[in-house]
Amino acid sequence: GYLAALLLASSYIAIGLFLSSRTDNQLVALIGTAFVCGLFQAIGSPVVTDLFGATTGDLLRQFGAGSRFESIERGVVDFRDLIYYTSLTVFFLALNIVSLDSKRWSKGAHLRSHRLNGRVSLALVGLNLLALNLLLAPVSAARLDLTQYNEYSLSDVTRNLLADLGEPLLIRGYFSEDSHPALAPLVPRIKDSLREYQLAADGRLELEFVDPLTDPEMEREANQIHGIRPSPLQVTDRGGVSLVNVYFDLLIAYGDQTASLNFSELIDVVDTPLGVEVRLRNLEYDLTSAIQRVVYGFQSLEAILAALEQPAQLTLYQSSATMPEWMAEVSQTIVDVAQEIADANPDKVSFALVDMSAGDVAITEEELLERYQIQPVATSFFAAETFYLHLVIEAGADIQVIYPGGELSQAEIRSAIESSLKRSSSGFLKVVGLWTPPPAGADQFGRQMPSLQQYSILEDSLRENYELRRVTLEEGQLATDIDVLILLAPHGLTDNQRYALDQYIMRGGSVIAAAGHYRLGIDPYLGTLKLDVNENGIEEMLQSYGIDVGDSVVMDLQNAPFPVQVQRDVGDMVVSEIQAINYPFFADVRADKLDADNPVVNSLQLLTMSWASPVTVDETLLPDAQVSTLIRSSDNAWETTNTNPEPDLQTYPDFGFPIGDPLESIPLAVAVEASFESYFRDKPSPFETAEAAEVDEPAAGDEERATEPIGLIERSPDNTRIIVLGSAEFVNDTVYQISASFGGDRFLSNLQLIANAVDWFTEDVSLASIRSRGSTARILPPIHETAQNQWVLINYAVAIIGLVLIAVIWQMQRRAEQPIQLIAPAGADIALSPDETVSTDEPADAGKGGA
Template identity: 35%
Template sequence: MQPDVNATKTRHLIWSVARKELTLFFASPVAWLFLASFAAVELFVFFWGEAFFARNIADVRPLFSWMPLLLLFLTSALTMKVWSEERRSGTLEAVLTQGSPVWHFVLGKFLGCFVLLLLALLITLPLPVTVALLAELDWGPVMAGYLASVLLGSCYLAIGLFVSARSDNQIVSLLLSIAVCGALYLVGHPLITGLFSQSVASYLNFIGTGSRFDAITRGVLDFRDLYYYLALVLTFLVLNVYVLEKERFSSRLSNSARQWQWLSTVAVLNLLLANLWLGQLTQLRYDSTAGKQYSLSEATQQQLQSLTEPLLIRGYFSGQTHPLLAPLVPQLQDLLKEYQISGGNKVRVEWIDPTTEPELEQEANQRFNITPVPFQIADRYQSSIVSSYFNLVIQYGSEYQVLGFRELIDVKSRGENDLEVLLRNPELDITRAVKKVQQDYYAGHDLFAAVTEPVSLKLYWSDDPQLPAELKSFATQLQQSAEQLAKTAEGKFSVQRLDPDADSALKDNLQQELGLSKVKLDPFAAEGFWFSMQLQQGSQQLALTLDDFSVESFERQLKAGISRLSGHGTKTVALVTPQGSGGYGYPANEFSGLNALLADNFNVEPEDLTDGKVSAKADVLFVMAPENLSQTQLFAVDQFLMQGGTVLMATSPFKASLSRENLAVRPYQSGLNQWLEQYGVQQNSTLLLDPQHAALPVPVTRQAGGFTFQDMRLLDYPWFADIRQDGMAELPLFSQLPQLVVPWASPFDIQTKEHIKATPLLQSSKGSWLTAQSTVMPTLDSSGQVSYPSGDTSGAQTLAVMLEGQFKSWFSGKASPLQAQKTNEAKDEAKNAAPEQSNTSTELYPVLEQANAGARLILFGSNDMFSDAVSQLVGGAQGSEYLNNLQLLANTVDWATADPALLDIRARGQFNRTLPPLDRAEQQFLEYLNYALVLALILCIALIQRWLQRRRLQQLYRVVAAQ
C-alpha cells in the first residue's frame, strides 16, 4: 500500500503547486492579459491579416498561421516570473529545503502554465465552429492544428521555465526565453533554409520547431514530429530540475551534484538522440485529412501492385530554387517514399541535384528534354536570377513522362504581393503519369497484356451468296485478318461469323436489343444484306465501323475497340468546339483551358463532325457550344450514342460575348432541339438567375486628384449560379467537387419518355428565377448599387441532366445522310460522265437504329460553362485558378469509361472547399459574432474561476470554524 500512498501524495503536491500558480495568475492581470491578448491577435489575424472571407476557403489555416510566433511571445511572458519571482522574493530557498523532490514543483508549475495555455486555445473554438456551420469543414487538420499548438506551446513553456530558473530578473527571463524559442523556430523557417542547399535545408527542418508545426497542421500526425516536441519538453524540464537541484547541494555534497549532472546529461542525450533513430521510421504516421490527402490511396497502391517491370521515379531538384518552391520539395520527397514503400522492389526512387552532377544534367537535357527554369530571387543584399530544376521523371521500360513545376503546383493570390504556392495534387499527377507510361509500354509491346476477360468479335454477315460481289472478297480478307490476330491472343480474343437470316432469334435480338438492321448499297433496293460487326466482352458491346473501305481501316478500328473494352491504353476524348474566329469578342481558342486539361489526362482528338463520323478511338464525345449542326454532324453524334458511347454536350439558346468594354449574350441556335425533344428534353429561351451565386470582377473607374484610376470591384452576379453539394446528384463524377459555377444557364424541362431514364445532375437553389431579358451587364446606379432583372421565384431548376436507356436513333427508318450525300454526288457525276464511266459504289452506310447498352447523354444548360472566359472570371474573383468546372469533365471521362482508379484521387486538391456566397452584411455579422463568442468564453472562465475561489474560501472557513 505504501507505493499508492506515495503516488497519491505526489499527485496531490503537483496539483497543489499547479493550483497555486493558477490562483496567482488569475489574481493578477497576467492571466487575463494573456487570454485577452491571445484572443485579440488571433481574431485580427483570422479576419484581417489572412482576410478569411476574401480568401474564400473553408478551412482554419489562418488560425494557425501565426500561432508559432504568437505563442513565442505570450508563453515567454507567462513564464518569465514563475521562478524569477521565487528567486527575487527569497521563497525559492523554502522550496529547495523541503523534503519533497524538486521535480514535483517543476512539474506542478509547468502544469499550471499548461492549463492556462489550454484555456487560451479553448477560446478560439468559435472560429472552426463558425466555418463548419458555413461549409463542409475538414476537422482532421483542425484537430491536428490544435494538437500542434499544444505541443509547440508546451515546448515554449518548458524552455521559458528553464530560462526563468536561471535568472532573478523577469525582463532578462523574458528576453532570453524569446531568444531561445525564436532561434529554434527560425532554424527551420524558409527565411533561413532558403539560404542553404536542399540537403542542408533538410537538416535544418529536422531541427526547427516551425517546420514540424507546419507538417502537423497539414493534418499529418507523424510520430517523429510528436516525439520531437515531447523530447524537447522533457529535455528542458530535466534541465530545469537539474538547475534547481544543483542549488540544493553544498560543497560537501559534490558527489551528489556530480551524480545529478551525469544523470541529467544521459537523460538529455537519450531524449535528443532518439530523434535520429526515429528519423528512419517513415511508416509511423496518420493522415487525419478527409479523403487521406497526404496518404497513398487504394487506387495508387493497386496501380503499383500491377507493375510487371521496374518503375523509376527520379526527381531533378536544384539545391537553390525559388523560396516559394523550396518547402514543397520535402513534401514531394515524403510522398515518393510512400510510393517506394508501397511498390516494394518494383519502384526505385532517386533524388538528384543536376547542378552538382554534370553527367546526369546532360542526360536530363538530352534524353528527357529537361532544362532549368529561371527564377528571380532576392535576399537582403541583392536581387538575382537563379536557374533551377523542379522536375519529376516517371520511367517504365522505354516509356517515360516528365512533370514540371507547372504540372505540380497551385498558386493562390491573396494580394498583389502575397502568393500562396502549394502542391496541387501530387498523387494524382504522379499516379496518372505511372498509369500512362505503363499503358504506353503495353501498347507498344502487347495489345492483350491488359485484357483480363476474353474479347470476341461477332461478324453478323449474310452468307456469301447474299453479299454483293464487291463485298465477298473484302469480307474474306477481314475475317482472315481477325483470325490471324486471334492466333496471337493466347485465348483472349476469338472470332465468330453468324448469319442472322439463318437464326430468327438472333435476328430479333439484333434488331430489338442492338438496333442493327440490314445494309443497302442502293437505297432504292428492295432487299439488303447483313454486314455488322460487334465486339463483346462480358456484358459490354461495341459496334465497329470503318473509316474507309480497306483492311487497314478494319484492323485499326478492331485494335482501338479491344483497347476500349479492356481499359487498355490512355482514354481518348473526341472534342468538338466552335470553329472560326469566335466573333463577338471571343477568340478562336475559347476552350484552350479545357483542351489543355484534357490533354494532360487523356488523348484528345479534335473533331468537327463534318464527315459524319466520330473517331473510332474515342471513348467519349464532348460537344462544346454546338451551333447550327447539320444533319451530317448530328448523324455523327447520334450514331456514336447508338454505339453505346457517352456524349456530353454544353448547349444553350444563348452564348456570352465578352470584351474589355462590354458583356452581353446573343441568341444561339444549336440545331439540337428536335433531336433532344424525342428524348423528352426541352430548353426554353430563358436565362436563370440564382440568389446563390458567384461574384463577377468588374473594372470600375474612379477619379482622384485629377487622375483617372481603374479598380476591380467584385459584384454580386446572379447569372453565375453557384451549385453546392446539395444541388449535385450523388454520382461519382461529382467526386469531391464541393462547388461548380454554371454561367448564363438555360434550364431544362424534362418529360418522361418510355425506356429513357432522366437523372437531374445539377439544380439551382430554390430561390432562383427566370428572365427572358438578354441584358446581363450589371447596372450601377448613382449610389453604386447594382440592379438586376426581376422575376418570380421559379424554384429549383435543372441545369444539367443525364439520360440513359434504350435510345432510338433520330435516323431510324431513314437513309443515312452520308448515303444521301453520296447519292447526290453520284448523280451529279453521272450527268457529266459517259455511260461507260459510271460504276457502282461499294461504300457502306449502315444506320444503328437503337443504342447499345451503356449509352449516356449528358447535357449542361450553358454554352460557356467550360470556356476560358468563365474560368478566368471566376478565378479572378477567388484569387486562384478556377478548375472545378473543367475537373468535372475529367471526372466524367473516368466515370464513363468505368475507370475509377484516378477518379478516387482526382479531386484531392488544395483549394476544393470553398465558402458559400455571403454578402457584406452576413460577413460582418459572422465576424462580430465571433468577437462576442470569444468575449463570452473569457467571461465564462472568469465566472468559473470566481466560483472556484469562493468554494475554496468556504472550505477554508469551515476548517477554521471546526477548529
C-alpha cells in the same frame, strides 16, 4: 492544430522552467526564455533556411520547432514530430532537475563523483534523444493522416496501380541545390511522398534524386531526351533582385513511355493576407495520373488480352446473299484480322462467322435485336434490301459492337477490335474526341473577328490523362476507336456533321455536349460582351432524343462575383475602378445541389455555371431511361430571355438585373443512359442528295474509289450514355481569366467535372476519387446577409452572457466562502473566533503582563 499547440507549449514550458531555475530575477528568466524559444522557432523558418542550399535548409527545418508545428497543423500527426517535441520537453526537464539539484551540491571533493554522474547522465539523455531523432529521420511512413479526405496518404487507387506494375517504373526527381526560397520547403515533402510510392510498389519502382546543375551528363540527358530544362525564376534577397535557373521537375518512365511534371504543374501560388503562399497543388493526383498515363500507353495486344478476366468471343454476323459487292472485301478483311488474332491467342480469343442468309442459323434477327440491339442496314439509301455486317465482341458480361462503315483497312479493323477490347478492361489510355467551334470569320471589311470560343485550358487538362484528338465531323463519320466525344458550344453545324454525331451515338458512342442555347461573344461596334444564340446546333437533335435545352438563361441570387468597371464620385472627380459585384449569370452551385449518387459530381464541392440554359428530360420519350440530374441551381434562381450580360447597377444596385419570378431550383445538366432513336430515322439522309447528284463513275485506273454511304442505324444500344450541360462557357478560357482574379478554385472544379464525366463514360472512375483532393478551397456554405447579422448578434450575446455568468458565479463563490479561523498567537490561552481580530496597537508584551 490543438495537438501541435499543446506539444509546442510543453516544450516551451520546459525551457522556461530550466531558465527560471538558473536565476532569481523573473525578468531575466522571461527574456532568456523568449530568446531560446525564438531561437528554436527561427532555426527552421524561411528567414534562416533561405540563406543556405536545399540540403542544409532541409536539415535546419528538422531542428525547427516552428516548421514541425506547421507539419502537425496541416492535419498530419507524424511520429517523428511527436518524438521531436517529446525530446525537447524531456531534455529541458532533465536540465531543470539537474539545475535544481545542483543547488544542494557542495564544492567539496567528496561530492565530485555525484556531480560528475549528474552531468554525465544529463549528457547521455541528450545524446540518446538526439540519436533517436536521427534514427527516425528517414522513417516517413509512421504518421497518422487526420485530414477529412486523407489528403496526405496514398489512396487505394494509387496502391492498386503500383501493385499491378508489370515492368520496372522509374521516377527521377530533378531538384537544384540552389533553389528558389519558395520551392525549397516543398522538396522534402515531395521526396517523402515518393518514398511512400516506392514502398507501395514493393520493389517495382526505382527512385532517383539528382541535381542536374552539378552533373553535366545528367543535365544533357534531361534537356535533349526528356525535354526537361531549368526554369529561370526571380529571387529577391538582401543582395537585390537576381535570376536563378531552377530544376524542379519529375520524370516518370515506364518501358518506352515517359512523362514529366515541371514546377508549374506541381504547385499552386495563392495570395494570402500575409503575402504569396506557394504550395503543392495535388501531388498524389499529379503523380498517379502521370504514372497511369505512361503505364496505360505502354500496352500491346497481348497485354490487352491478358487484362481480360474472361476469354473474348469475336462473332461476325453477315448476310452474304444481300451484302453489296463493294462490301465483300471489307467482310473478308474483318474475317482475316479476327481469325489472325484468334489464332495468335487461342486461350484468350475465339472467332466465329455467322451467315444470317443461311437457313440453319442458330440465332434469329429478333434475338440479335434483343441481345445486342443490332439491326440490318440498308444496302443504300434508295434500296429496300438490308444486310448484316456486325462484329460482336463479348468479354464476360461486356458487349461491344463494331458496325459496318465504309472501306475499312486491316489496320483500321485491328484498331477497332483493340479499342473494343480496351473498353472491356481497365488499365488503358482512353481516346477522347474534341469538337470546338471553328475560328470566327472576317467582317465586311475583311478584318478577322475576335473570338471568345477558346478552350485551350480544358484541352491541356484533358491531355494530361487521355489521348486527345480534335475532330471536325465533316466527313460524316467518326473513327471507331474514339471512346468519348466532347462537343463545346456546337453551332453552325452541317447536316453531314449532325449525321456523324447521330450515327456515333447510334453505335453506342458516349457524348458530353456542353450545348447551352447561348455562347459568349463581342459586340463588333461597342466592343462589349454579348450573348449570341447557338444557331444550327444540336438542340433539335437532342430534343428528338428526349433531352430539351431551354431557350432562356438561368440567373441565380447565389452567384459568383464578376469584375466590372464602375464610376465613383470622389469630391469633384469621377474615378473609374474595377469592383467585384454579384453576377446572377454566374450560378454558384454547391454540393447540396449536385447528384450525390453520381461519380461525375459527387466528389466536387462547388461549380460555377456561366450563362447556363435549363436542361430537362422528356420521360415520355425515354420511359426506361436512367436519368440523373447532375447539377441544379439554388432555390433562388429564375429564367430570363435577356441576352444583355452587362449589369445595370444604377437601376438595380444589388445584382445589376431585375429579380425574376418564380424563384426555384432549375436543372442545369443531366446524364441519361438509354436506347436512343436516330434523329435521321424519318428524315432524308444528307448523303442522299450527294448520291443522287453523282453521275460520273470513277475512272477505271483510279487507285482510290469513292466510299459509298452505308445505310442508317436507327437505334442505339440500351447502355448508350449522353451528358448534356447547359453551358459551354463554364470551361471557356475567358471565364477562367475572370475566375482567376478571384482565385481559380471554381474553374478547376469545372475542369474536374469534364474529367470525371470522361471517367464515368469509360467506367474508370478511380482517379475521380483523388482528383479533387487538396485542389480546391473548402468553401463555406453561403449565408444570406440577414443570417450573417443574426450570427453577429448571437456572437455578441454569447460573449456578454458569458461575462455576466462569470461575474455572477464569482460573486456567489465569494459570498459562500467561510472566513479562515485564525490561530491564537503563541502563549495565548484561547483561540480567536472567526469574528475576533488581533489588535496591533497594543504592545507586544501586553499579553504577558495580563497573564
